[in-house]
Amino acid sequence: MCFPLSFRVIVSDYDRTLTDERLNFFYPMLSIIRALKKKFKFLLASGRRLEFFFDKPYLLSLFDAIIAENGGLLYLPKDNLILTFGLEEARKIKEALSDIPREEGKVIVSVKRKREEEVKKILRERNISANLEYNRDSLMLLPLGINKAYALNKVLENEEKILVIGDGENDLSLFERASIKVATGDAVKEVKDKADFVCLEPCAYGVYRLLHDILIRC
Known part of the structure; x- marks a missing residue:
């Protein structure tokens, strides 16, 4: 994928985006996200409950912020702070x-x-x-009014340029906030239709290639 690296924030969904089709975390992501964090903020935006990620400490250290419950909760690891909305x-x-x-x-x-x-x-x-x-x-x-983008706006400045990676309908609110919109190869049609780029492979496999491409270019 060839797009300008004008963004400094990457926001990704979790299931079928950083995981395989069986929803198992794709472990090669660990090293590549850690490398990208030297240049970019990296945020996670998931519909899962926050407790799911607390049970996986290796994930907590990866992200600058975790949006859980589709925007109902926001966790800031650096401050060990949980914000709950609505x-x-x-x-x-x-x-x-x-x-x-x-x-x-x-x-x-x-x-x-x-x-x-x-x-x-x-x-x-x-x-x-x-x-x-x-x-x-x-x-x-x-x-009403709570979604992934709502929580994202609580932690980012409005002018910050963002690359968003998603696969499901609940990622569309993030797309409205994104500078660059990326769909996984197996994303639902509504997401693919609104994406600027679609990964060639499904789930984390295509996302890994995307992140690797960003890493070697930056």
């Missing part, structure tokens, strides 16, 4: 959906995508507004 609104969403099979974090609620109409009906009946975002076969609910 807790009261999240509580209302959780209570409203208490009878639906779901996964919960501190802020995020995730249900199967097939339950979308049922979820929307409940929210309408309770007069609750929420941000609904897809991630492949999942539907994620957060307080």
Whole structure:
């Protein structure tokens, strides 16, 4: 890929971006991200709960910031600081959906995508507004206005130029903030359509080649 290295921040999704297709972390990323951090800020933006990354200390040291729960939480490793957004609104969403099979974090609620109409009906009946975002076969609910880009804007200056790497619909808010948008080779169509560049290989394999190319050019 040939693009100008005008950015100084790299923001990447986690699943199927820094992992293989089975969602296992692609360990060659460790050395290349560490090398890139000498020149760039490197941020992670994931729908996963923060506890997932706390269980993997080798990941915590890689990133200047970790956006978890699709923007509901922001962790700043250097300061050992966790910021949480929209807790009261999240509580209302959780209570409203208490009878639906779901996964919960501190802020995020995730249900199967097939339950979308049922979820929307409940929210309408309770007069609750929420941000609904897809991630492949999942539907994620957060307080209105909360997404990955919301948390990103809490930690970066508006004028900072960013390269964003993503694969799922929940990465599209980051694309709106990006100077350069990169989709993985197996990204969903909506992400590929909005990307400036699409990796030739799926998951972390294509991202590794991208990061290696950036490293040798910078």
